[in-house]
Amino acid sequence: MPIDVAARVIANRPLSSDYNVLALDAPAIARDAAPGQFVMLKPGAGHDPLLRRPFSVFEILRDAGGTPSGISILSKHIGPSTGLIYGARVDQTIDCLGPLGRPFTIVDPPAEGWMIAGGVGLAPFATLAQSLRARGVTATLFYGARRAAELFYLDFFRALGVELVLTTEDGSLGERGRIVAPLDRRLASLDRASPVMLYACGPEGMLAATAKTAMKHGRACQVSVERIMGCGLGGCYSCVVPMRSDTGGFHHVRSCISGPVLAADRIMWE
Numbered sequence: 321m322p323i324d325v326a327a328r329v330i331a332n333r334p335l336s337s338d339y340n341v342l343a344l345d346a347p348a349i350a351r352d353a354a355p356g357q358f359v360m361l362k363p364g365a366g367h368d369p370l371l372r373r374p375f376s377v378f379e380i381l382r383d384a385g386g387t388p389s390g391i392s393i394l395s396k397h398i399g400p401s402t403g404l405i406y407g408a409r410v411d412q413t414i415d416c417l418g419p420l421g422r423p424f425t426i427v428d429p430p431a432e433g434w435m436i437a438g439g440v441g442l443a444p445f446a447t448l449a450q451s452l453r454a455r456g457v458t459a460t461l462f463y464g465a466r467r468a469a470e471l472f473y474l475d476f477f478r479a480l481g482v483e484l485v486l487t488t489e490d491g492s493l494g495e496r497g498r499i500v501a502p503l504d505r506r507l508a509s510l511d512r513a514s515p516v517m518l519y520a521c522g523p524e525g526m527l528a529a530t531a532k533t534a535m536k537h538g539r540a541c542q543v544s545v546e547r548i549m550g551c552g553l554g555g556c557y558s559c560v561v562p563m564r565s566d567t568g569g570f571h572h573v574r575s576c577i578s579g580p581v582l583a584a585d586r587i588m589w590e
């Protein structure tokens with residue numbers, strides 16, 4: 321069951337001029353959150369912005385004894401709510417509802433887990449990488465951004481033993497170009513008998529290209545979709561995604577409750 325708390329800001333760490341990591345004191349949410357789930361945050365006290373905004377749970381914070389004590393959010397400033405999150409002060413409170421949505425399905429060895437992240441789409445993969453590695457799954461992170469300064473937490477993933485494949489659009493780190501190119505090559509060279517699960521999160525175009533690539537190589541792929549979400553609870557229908565039906569037609573699902581993690585080969589990509 322999701323719970324609604326007025327979460328105290330424990331820390332707010334800027335990573336760049338528009339990215340930050342916000343740590344929230346929310347033990348009950350931290351205890352129940354699974355990789356891929358999200359929270360709805362209302363960082364402002366007034367009516368503007370009126371509605372909460374969805375954010376992936378980035379990290380589960382733990383106290384000295386290892387008990388979950390809070391969550392962190394990796395946020396990219398694009399508008400009013402993310403602006404308030406960027407400027408949040410320690411000890412202020414932020415309304416936080418969660419954990420919400422369906423999490424990733426986590427594979428077991430010998431299957432490998434390949435995570436494909438575009439920009440702030442990195443957010444659900446810190447907890448997913450920890451869960452994969454805790455099960456002994458060999459994990460790879462394909463991570464693309466515009467420039468080197470927008471590739472974050474690389475040492476965090478390296479310390480977990482996750483292989484990194486990096487791309488930047490300006491070529492300042494890793495391969496120049498989009499992240500789907502090395503993914504496509506790696507899938508083409510992978511033995512057909514080697515099981516792998518793909519997990520993707522990022523801009524819609526990147527998700528569509530990843531889904532197409534996964535289908536081309538006959539590989540399963542779970543995508544975390546980003547729709548505008550008015551409520552996060554299934555009540556407003558602002559977040560619908562068209563999905564292929566078994567009968568040959570299509571139907572819409574509310575991505576806040578049927579997702580945000582959905583099977584890539586069932587989505588009707590435009």
Ligand SMILES: Cc1cc2nc3c(=O)[nH]c(=O)nc-3n(C[C@H](O)[C@H](O)[C@H](O)COP(=O)(O)OP(=O)(O)OC[C@H]3O[C@@H](n4cnc5c(N)ncnc54)[C@H](O)[C@@H]3O)c2cc1C
Binds near residue numbers: 375401402
């Ligand atoms: C399940 C889920 C998890 C998310 N996790 C994160 C996260 O971990 N970190 C993070 O920084 N962001 C995340 N987002 C996106 C985040 O919710 C938006 O950036 C935020 O709502 C913007 O709020 P705002 O008030 O700052 O800007 P707004 O004024 O609401 O939006 C600014 C502009 O961006 C567009 N926009 C807003 N939300 C989205 C969206 N979801 N998809 C496409 N365009 C959008 C608006 O139409 C508008 O043009 C997630 C979204 C979803 C659905």
Ligand code: FES
Binds near residue numbers: 548549552553557574
């Ligand atoms: S966000 Fe309201 S129904 Fe999904």
